[in-house]
Amino acid sequence: xxxxxxxxxxxxxxxxxxxxxxxxxxxxxxxxxxxxxxxxxxxxxxxxxxxxxxxxxxxxxxxxxxxxxxxxxxxxxxxxxxxxxxxxxxxxxxxxxxxxx
Numbered sequence: 893x894x895x896x897x898x899x900x901x902x903x904x905x906x907x908x909x910x911x912x913x914x915x916x917x918x919x920x921x922x923x924x925x926x927x928x929x930x931x932x933x934x935x936x937x938x939x940x941x942x943x944x945x946x947x948x949x950x951x952x953x954x955x956x957x958x959x960x961x962x963x964x965x966x967x968x969x970x971x972x973x974x975x976x977x978x979x980x981x982x983x984x985x986x987x988x989x990x991x992x993x
Contacts, residue, residue, distance in 0.1 A: 914922075926936035942948040 922937060923933055926933045929936060931939070
């Protein structure tokens with residue numbers, strides 16, 4: 893009879909290390925995504941996992957980033973530019989109308 897492997901007590905703190913098995917295609921896609929964001933694979937996966945449970949501060953520039961926020965900023969800047977441009981056009985139109993009247 894073989895003895896079952898000994899398990900640590902339930903109250904033991906996690907070590908921070910995790911062996912994870914995944915399909916090779918998923919591993920390759922995660923690696924490409926991490927490279928696109930300029931992060932290590934570990935930092936990319938850790939950030940995604942932390943973001944999925946709302947853990948950590950995504951704005952701290954550390955390993956736990958949130959890709960949705962990084963895509964939102966350029967969109968908001970474009971919207972802001974359009975609004976400022978329209979406000980400038982309306983202002984010029986009002987000035988011209990007042991000057992010609």
